[in-house]
Amino acid sequence: MHAIILCGIQGSGKSSYAQAHWFDTHVRLSLDLLHTRQREDVLLHACLAAKISFVVDNTNPSRAQRLRYLQLARASGYERIELYHFRSGLAAALERNARRSGKQRVPDIAVRGTLAKLETPTPDEGWDRIVVVEARIDGSYREELLQT
Template sequence: MQSIIFCGIQGSGKSTFYKERFFDTHLRINLDQLRTRNREKLLLDVCLRTQMRFVVDNTNSTILERSRYIELARAAKYEIIGYFFESSTAAALARNNRRIGRFKVPEKGIFGTQKHLQVPTMKEGYDQLYRVQLLPSGSYEVHPVEEMPLD
């Protein structure tokens, strides 16, 4: 049983990464699709009860937001894997500007998420944690958190 939790600002490549890497193996839990926290909770509960693999594909920008998924998954004896999507605000805005309709996020939303973003750490309860960068070519570079440079 595997729980994957994405973290990153809008436009950092999370949903595309899900489609490329986890679409065939993990159910996607995403507020953009579900629209309410109640629906999200119901779907998450079903996953936990049925031992289904899932990916939480939201910004999950704070430790508090991520902690509720981690606590529920840990209680259900899931392996917990985190992916932190590193992106500059400028790059995220450029990708967002290529979106259309309801998929385009207001710029103030991206700036707001960036302002409150807390970089995930192993101390939060992950079994594995990775940082992900979306390259200009459209491919991804993924590194274990231990390879993150110290500031």
């Protein structure tokens, strides 16, 4: 059982990375997909009860938001609980966001607002592993292990 929590501003590459890495192995929990916290909670608790691996693909800018998932997974006996922090500059995130269309594109003010609320994850949060990810212009990713 593996729980992965993503953290980062809109346009930082979270959803693309999740699709490339865990599409076939983890249930994806995303407010973009589920639209409400209630629906997310129903699916999250179903994963926890069934001991299914999952990835939370939301911005999760605050420590409190991230710790909620960590505590629930830990209490449910998950073997590995990891945080992937998507580090991105504002200009790069806004550029990637501008390439989106329809509902996938969020207002620039939302990206700026999330950046203003972003609390950089630290090892003392209690994760089994923290990976810092940076999306590159060519579509690849640079990964740095912050904590094992």
